[in-house]
Amino acid sequence: MNVAQRAGAELVAKSAGGRIAKAECILVSLPFAGEGLPVWSFTSDPKNAFDVMLVRLETDTGLVGWGEAFSRAEDVSLRSLIETRILPIVVGEEANAISRIKHKLEFGLQNFGRVGPTMYAISAIDIALWDIAGKAARLPLVDLIGGPFVQEVEVYASLLRYGSAEGVAKATRRAISEGYRYVKLHDVKYEEIAAAVEEAGAEATVMLDVNCPWSVSEALAMDERLAGLNLHWLEEPIFPPDDYRGLARLRATGRHRIAAGENAGSLRDFVAMADAGAIDIAQPDVAKTGGVTELLKIAAFCEASAIEFTPHCAIFGPGQLATVHISASRQAVPLVERLYLDFEAELYGDATLPRGGKLAVPQAPGLGLEPDMSVVERFRVA
Ligand SMILES: [Mg+2]
Structure with missing residues (x-):
């Protein structure tokens, strides 16, 4: 590899955002004030609080991407699904391979539902990868x-x-x-x-x-x-x-x-x-x-x-x-x-x-x- 090729390869590696080195899921529940009733509650004890199910991906080049899975009612089961079934598949992948990673997850997990929690988790990964892609390109997602x-x-x-x-x-x-x-x-x-x-x-x-x-x-x-x-x-x-x-x-x-x-x-x-x-x-x-x-x-x-x-x-x-x-x-x-x-x-x-x-x-x-x-x-x- 000559100097120009090496420089090009380094640029590609840098702009690609590197490989996913760390992945974690963080479940937050934000309380709110409001006179209305939470229509989305499905528990016997509805709370005036909203889940934010965060997925945090970090590359070996130090870029961090944030994603979110739909979640309600402090859904620790969904968090567990993401931690045990989804994140292990993502770690080690090239962060810029967004569509390939999404396909890999959807194909591998097809028996676990094309609607619902598995898709929520895949959605979170996709959002986090696009966040990384924008940071690698130094451009807003739009x-x-x-x-x-x-x-x-x-x-x-x-x-x-x-x-x-x-x-x-x-x-x-x-x-x-x-x-x-x-x-x-x-x-x-x-x-x-x-x-x-x-x-x-x-x-x-x-x-x-x-x-x-x-x-x-x-x-x-x-x-x-x-x-x-x-x-x-x-x-x-x-x-x-x-x-x-x-x-x-x-x-x-x-x-x-x-x-x-x-x-x-x-x-x-x-x-x-x-x-x-x-x-x-x-x-x-x-x-x-x-x-x-x-x-x-x-x-x-x-x-x-x-x-x-x-x-x-x-x-x-x-x-x-x-x-x-x-x-x-x-x-x-x-x-x-x-x-x-x-x-x-x-x-x-x-x-x-x-x-x-x-x-x-x-x-x-x-x-x-x-x-x-x-x-x-x-x-x-x-
Ligand atoms: Mg609606």
Whole structure:
């Protein structure tokens, strides 16, 4: 190898970010204040706290990448799965081989689920590898995936469930007063939904997410009842969430634009939804559905299928940052979701708190922000 070749090889090694030398999973649970109920709880003892399931990868060149797996209710079983089944496969790999590592994990673990915890874990690895790739290239993630269309994204206030007309109207008013122009409801009763729509008036556009409570016939009845409220979209009206034929039947009434996809595992699920005619708006979650790599594939598929791409985002760590970068890179910039609650501490300080309903795209390399380790240590549960 001559001098120029050696210099080139060194440059490649440096920009590649090296090999994954260390990998760990850190489970944090951030408490929040809020008058609403946590609709995502599935334990008998719901807590007003959100998991942030962090994956930290470190290369032998000293670069650190952060990823996040979707998690709820202090999910130590998911942390154990990541530690024992996922991280050992990743250690020793070249950090720049993002798609190859993702394929290796998906292929090797295909018997353990194409939707759910295994995919959440794979998503976390993918996000962390993209963070490393950005740091190695000294570019923010958005610049690696085509560059930004915008420097800040519009955020919608994704309200909790308040269970009373007064509660949901009050939360709607507060969100509007803070500058949000889009508000999403999680209440399920007509009176509460109507109260929020009335409160919003012409000041905000209202979406409704009911988290899969209804049978197809119940959903059809509600679809008719809600028709006059002019909702921007109706999200996950039917259980189970993969009843694509049921969604298609509801969508065929033409009364609401149907949004779904946060419970999907990969691009293939969105192809199946599109084939069934189930959705107008695709909502993949970067921390559930295969990370940045898979979301970019889904975005391209949506673009070619007359489906809106609007990622789901009810996470507050690296996955939230990745969602902002991906959103900013789309020509039709999607609204970015942020659950409307006040954490005791934010993982990134003020940088991820929307101002006037907007969030700036981080400009530093990779995801562009590093977790506040004092917050991580204070709220770490496993
Ligand atoms: Mg939802």
